[in-house]
Amino acid sequence: AYVIAQPCVDVKDKACVDECPVDCIYEGKRSLYINPNECVDCGACEPVCPTEAIFYEDDLPAQWEWYKDAAIEFFAEV
Numbered sequence: 001a002y003v004i005a006q007p008c009v010d011v012k013d014k015a016c017v018d019e020c021p022v023d024c025i026y027e028g029k030r031s032l033y034i035n036p037n038e039c040v041d042c043g044a045c046e047p048v049c050p051t052e053a054i055f056y057e058d059d060l061p062a063q064w065e066w067y068k069d070a071a072i073e074f075f076a077e078v
């Protein structure tokens, strides 16, 4: 799945939401989150993010690895 990392925090531009063909990007308190169970890995969201916050899970910078777990936790709570 694709993952939204730190650059989204307190920005939440939402350009990605309009691009996602399966509507799997949801709004949290300070960031947007991609539901890893619904994401079809199309990659459409990644280039439209103005803050370059979106990465394929295997391409996440090391310091943002934990955003993968943050997304899993976010969707476990809802």
Ligand code: SF4
Residues within 6 Å of the ligand: 002, 019, 020, 021, 022, 023, 024, 025, 034, 038, 039, 040, 041, 042, 043, 044, 045, 046
């Ligand atoms: Fe949606 Fe595609 Fe981005 Fe996954 S990769 S969140 S399916 S736009």
